[in-house]
Amino acid sequence: MWSPVPWFFALATATGVLWGLTARSGGLCLTLAIAEAGIAGTFLYSHGRLVASVTAAISLIPIPFLFINNSAVLFQVHLPLMALISLGSFSGFRMALRNTRNELESQRLTQLLTDNQAQLQDKIKQRTSEIEQANKRLNFEVELRKEVNQALIQSEEQLNLAMTASGIGFWDWDIPHRKVYHSDPERFFGEQSAVDSETFSLVDYVAEPDVPQVRRALAKHLRGQSEYYQMRYQVFLPETAQPRWIEDIGKVTERDARGRPIRMIGTRRDVTKDMQLQEELSLSSSLFNNSADGVFVLDQHQQFRTCNRVFCDIFGRQKGELLGLPLFQVIRTDQTQRISQSMISNGRWSGDLFSQRRGGERFPMTMTLTTIRREDNSVSHYLGICRDQSESQRTEKELRYLNNYDKLTGLYNRGYFHEIVGQFREHEPLLTEHYAVCVINLDRFKSVNESLGLEVGDQLLKDLAARLNNLQEPIRQVARLSSDEFAMIIEFEQDRDMLLSMLEHLQAEITRPFLVGEHELIVTASIGVCVVTEGNLTQLLNHAIAAMNQARYQGGNNYQFYHQRLATTPLERLQLEKALRKAVINNEFSVDYQPKMNLHTGIIDSVEALVRWRHPHKGVLDPDDFIPLAEETGLISAIGEQVLNKACQEAAAWRQRGFGDISISVNLSSHQIRRNDLYDIIYNALQNSQLPAEYLELELTESMLMEDISHAQDFLNQLRSLGVRLALDDFGTGYSSLSYLKRLPIDTLKIDRSFVAEARQGETSPIVEAVMAMSESLRLNVVAEGVETREQLHYLESLGCDYAQGYIISRPLPASEVLTLIRHSNLQTLSQATDAVH
Structure with a gap:
């Protein structure tokens, strides 16, 4: 009701009607109407609807009236x-609209500027x-860092004081760069200037x-x-006449992607007093x-400790029987009461x-008994x-000793x-898993007697006997x-871990160097x-000797437990030796071949010759059943020669039949390499085949090679002059120095299966x-x-290994079967097989 538009429109309409009715006479109405339109356009220009409504009413309503009257005023x-x-x-x-918009x-813009400000x-x-809060935190962290640094400095000082007080030094070895940091070198090696981290060599x-x-x-x-490196050794300092004992304990803390050590950290301490005390205890x-x-x-209850x-x-009893028994149950005397009262x-x-x-x-007997008190x-x-x-x-004791x-x-x-071992039959009851008989x-x-003389050999035996006799419990x-x-x-005492640990310690004591004269x-x-x-x-003794022979067959420097497979009575042993000698004469030995696959080509182009004994009554015997006896009797050389001749003849026949260039590997025994005619034997085998x-x-x-490295070098060079290739079998299981490896004319290294199994x-x-x-x-x-597994095969391929040999490729096979395998072998066949090629 209060909108101005209807009111102005009504007024203008009325004015237009009035003007139209009176337009014929002109006069005041016409002037007022036009004036009204002009005033409305002038004063109401900012309100478009008002101006439009007024102008439209005044402009349009009079037109019909003027047109009907044919009035010239219209136009x-x-x-x-x-x-x-x-x-x-x-x-x-x-213009008003533009001004309003502006x-x-x-x-x-003014409001926006105000809001933005x-x-x-x-x-x-x-x-x-x-920023103020950040500054506060920064100041707090700076203060905290100062406190931490101060605490670290104090802790380091305390650690250094503790290490100095305890006699412990610290060392850090940068292995690739051959640098060693020592915390206190002068304490262990003399002047600090003499121990340079760039040139230090322990x-x-x-x-x-x-x-x-x-x-x-x-x-x-x-x-x-080993989990840790721990070693005690002697150092000689110029200013001291007596050697100083040092103990190092360390561990590799960093390795590269290939497992090679990068950094090793450890401690060092002077254990001279400990060694002196240990010597006194010994x-x-x-x-x-x-x-x-x-x-x-x-012990305090007078029971044997x-x-x-x-x-x-003196009492004719074993130590194991005495332990835990009361004193007067062992020493039976009628003076028991007097001895107890005196004690x-x-x-x-x-x-x-x-x-x-x-x-x-x-x-x-005479006896002295003394109380030891705390x-x-x-x-x-x-x-x-x-x-x-x-x-x-x-007198009896002297005769007994003799x-x-x-x-x-x-x-x-x-x-x-033998008498001591026989006493086990008198044990009642016999404790199971309690004792073990060991033969060394x-x-x-x-070779020691032959090269250095019997006197050196006898002295070596004396020193070894003294070393064995001084071993502590549980050795009796x-x-x-x-x-x-x-x-x-x-x-x-039923502790298998103790037994294994003692055997390891026994091996370590035996291999510890002996100083005999100048040797x-x-x-x-x-x-x-x-x-x-x-x-x-x-x-007991026969079984221990059989286990010892098995250890010798496996290359020595190891221990073996007796098991039933090694069991042979003396009569059976003589019969087996007789049959073995007859087998050599009758040529009863055959050769099986285990393929070796070339991992670069996927083709089987090499085999290893393995001897088998075709016994007339027992069938085919594995090498483990007769090789130890052949080694002991010296027949291994004749067997090895037969295997060499057969392997060369069959390999030559394969070449003539078009099977390609197949290499063949033959094992040599220690007896063979000691023979002076081995060169001629190999030469004749090649010529004949x-x-x-x-x-x-x-x-x-x-x-074999480490017995006499100089002889081995000359011997291998002679074999190389024939044109044959040489391989080092079971590499990594012996005690040879890697420095010798560069001197020996070796073509191939064979990684032992124990390492591949890892x-x-x-x-x-x-x-x-x-x-x-390497x-x-x-x-x-x-x-x-x-x-034996596909994972092992892929792993070796990734390392760039040249050949693989094992059950995933094939077991040892007779010549006819191995030829069939070689004919059909290729890398695609192996990759498609589920478990093995053969």
């Missing part, structure tokens, strides 16, 4: 004036607040006898074969064990008495010393050791059975072990990778033995 006055007024009103409206835009001020305040300071052990322990840890132990008197120790061998000899009142008793041995024999005066132990006083017993002890070494001899045979001891009796064969009894000798031994059970009491020499490969083991289920073998890297630098071919 002469009304229409021109109204057109002019409409044009002016429209122009004014547009004013609104100006107001909008407010927002900007808010943001500035917020950013200023954030072996320059280590005493020469300890250098091989340090190198071996360090290399073992770097290859990942001397005390030696005095205890080798005392001419019987010495024993009782330990005793020496003489005490056991209570004086803490000591000494005197003569009569006691009883096993079997009821009474004998005179600081609080409570009883800790009792120490007893006794001596057999009977003259007849002394009859039962070895003259050279002072150990029990073979006869008395030195590897290649004959030690005996010398023959020239270089020893035996002992180990009481491991430093390193020997190894083959060890056979037989665990005492109810079923083998009559064959017409096989080109480059297709024959001879395999030797590290242990690469299962996606795992890697650091040793395999190390051998591959062979690449020396430009040697590599053959991996014992490949």
Whole structure:
């Protein structure tokens, strides 16, 4: 109701009607109407609808009236004036509209600027607040960093003080760059200026006898074969006359992608006092064990804790029987009451008495018993010393020593050791998994006598006997059975881990260098072990010797437990030896071939010859069943010659039948390489078979070559002059130095199957990778033995291995079957097979 548009429109309509009715007479109405339109256009130009409604009413309503009356005013006055007024009103409206828009835009911009200024001020305040908070946090972190640095400095000072006080030094070895950081070098190696991290070499300071052990322990840890590197060695300083003992403990902390060590960190401390104390304890132990008197120790309840061998000899009982027994149950005397009262009142008793041995024999003896007390005066132990006083017993003991002890070494001899072993049959009840009989045979001891003389050999045996006799529990009796064969009894008390640990320690003690005159000798031994059970009491020594022979067959420097497969009675052994000699004469040996696949081409182009004995009654026998006996009897050379001739003839026949260039590998035994005519044997085999020499490969083991490296080098060069290739079998399992590898004319390295077995289920073998890297630098071919899974095969291919040999490719096959396999072999066949080619 309050909108101005209807009111103005009604007014203009009325005015237009009035004007139209009176337009014919003109006058005041016409003037007022036109004036109204002009005024409306002038004053209402900013309101377009008002101007339009007024102008439209005044312009249009009079037209019909003027047109009907045929008035000239319509065209002469009304229409021109109204057109002019409409044009002016429209122009004014547009100008007003433009001004209004400009004013609104100006107001909008002004408001926007005001709002932006407010927002900007808010943001500035917020950013200023954030900067202030950041400055506060930064100041807090700076203060905290200062406190942490101060704490670290203080902690480092405390650590250095603690390490200095405890005598511990720290070292950090950057292996690729050959730099070593030492925290306190002058304490261990003299002046600090003499220990330069750029040129430091530990072996320059280590005493020469300890250098091989340090190198071996360090290399073992770097290859990942031990969790920690730990070694004690002697160093000689210019200002000190006595050597100083140092102990290093370290661990590799970083390795590269191929498993090679990058960084090693460890500690070092002076253990001279510890070694002196250990030596004193060893001397005390030696005095205890080798005392001419019987010495024993009782616990606080007067029960036997330990005793020496003489005490056991006096009473004729085993040490294991005595432990835990009360004193007067072992030393049976009628002076029990007097001895007990004296021990209570004086803490000591000494005197003569009569006691009883096993079997009821009474004998005179003197005994001293002393109480050992703690600081609080409570009883800790009792120490007893006794001596057999009977003259007849002394004479018997001397005769017994002459009859039962070895003259050279002072150990029990073979006869008395048989008696000791026989006592197991008297044990009631016999403790199962409690004792083990161990036989030790030195590897290649004959070469020591032949090269250095019998005197050096005898002294070596004496030193070894002393070393074995000084071994601590659980080793009991030690005996010398023959020239270089020893035996002992180990009481491991159902603790298999203790037994294995003792055997490892025994091997380490044997391989520790001996200094005989001006010679430093390193020997190894083959060890056979037989665990005492109810079923083998009559064959303990024979079984241990059979296990020892198995250890010798596997290359020596290892120990083997007896198992039923090694069981042969002396009669069976003689019969087998007789059959073996007849087999050599009758040529009963055949050759199977195990293929080797070329991993670069996927083709089988090489095989290894493996001997088989076709026994007329027992069928085909594996090498494990007769090779140890052939080694002992010397028949292995004749067998090896037959295998060589057959392998060369069949390889030559394959070439004539068009099977391509197939190389053949033949194993040589230690007996063969010692023969002076081996060169002629190989030459004749090649000539008779017409096989080109480059297709024959001879395999030797590290242990064979390390017996005499100079002879091995000359011997191998002679073989190479024939044109044959040479392979080093079971590489990595021996004790050869890698420096010799560069001197020997070797073409191929064969990685032992034990290392290949580590690469299962996606795992890697650091040793395999190390051998591959070394062979690449020396430009040697590599053959991996014992490949049984596809994962192992792919792993070896990724490392660039040249050949693979194992059950995934094929088992050893007769010549006819291996030819069929070779004919159809290719890489695609192998990749499509589920488990194996054959």
